[in-house]
Amino acid sequence: MPVxxxxxxxxxxxxxxxxxxxxxxxxxxxxxEDLGKMPRTTATLxxxxxxxxxxxxxxKTTTYEGxxxxxxxxxxxxxxxxxxxxxxMASYVVATGKDGYQVVFSMGEIDPMFGGEKLMLADKxxxxxxxxxxxxxxxxxPGEKMxxxxxxxxxxxxxxxxxx
Numbered sequence: 001m002p003v004x005x006x007x008x009x010x011x012x013x014x015x016x017x018x019x020x021x022x023x024x025x026x027x028x029x030x031x032x033e034d035l036g037k038m039p040r041t042t043a044t045l046x047x048x049x050x051x052x053x054x055x056x057x058x059x060k061t062t063t064y065e066g067x068x069x070x071x072x073x074x075x076x077x078x079x080x081x082x083x084x085x086x087x088x089m090a091s092y093v094v095a096t097g098k099d100g101y102q103v104v105f106s107m108g109e110i111d112p113m114f115g116g117e118k119l120m121l122a123d124k125x126x127x128x129x130x131x132x133x134x135x136x137x138x139x140x141x142p143g144e145k146m147x148x149x150x151x152x153x154x155x156x157x158x159x160x161x162x163x164x
Contacts, residue, residue: 016136018121022159024077032123032136038067038075043120043142045150064140066122069093069157070110078159080111090162095139098153103139105149107159117143121154 016032046061074080079088084107091107109115120140123130130138137154141147 018072018137018154019156020072020076020158021156022161023073028076030072030075035067035072035121035123035137038071040065041068041118041120043118043122043140045140045142045147047147062125063127064120064122064138065124065127066120066137066140069105069119069121069139070112072121072157073110073159076157078107080107081113084111087161087163092160092162094158094160095149095151095154096156096158097151098136098155099133101151103149103151105141117141121157 018030018035020028020030042063042065044061044063046059070080073093078084084091089108093105093107093110094102095105096102105117105119106115109117110119120142122138122140123136125134125138130136134152139149139151139154141149144150
């Protein structure tokens, strides 16, 4: 909502938020400030662009900084480890971008007692805040050969339980 200062309208930026659903009875909302206070990690993605003629172009390397998906889900109330065995193993996370693009990560691949993938929700790239289509957050799956699950503009994480 705009704030009026005299005759001039001053835009106030809404806080950047991430909604986490399905880990507890009510959705959890985390702000960029909340994530900034959590344990931080980095990951590097290397990608090859394509030239106008479709041939490989310059290799681009980007170092992302953010919070492990594991830590975000723990903060939101998900029980990993022995608390996840049984029915919890038939659960997964759907990450949704602001453009509606969605990807899935199984709980077993996130949990360090099982797959332990270092999946990260990044808020910085090469030391600067994410901008443009990557903002507000980018999911980074550094161990993957294709980066199709390293999606841009993440606004929601939802835990889906296949068995209750």
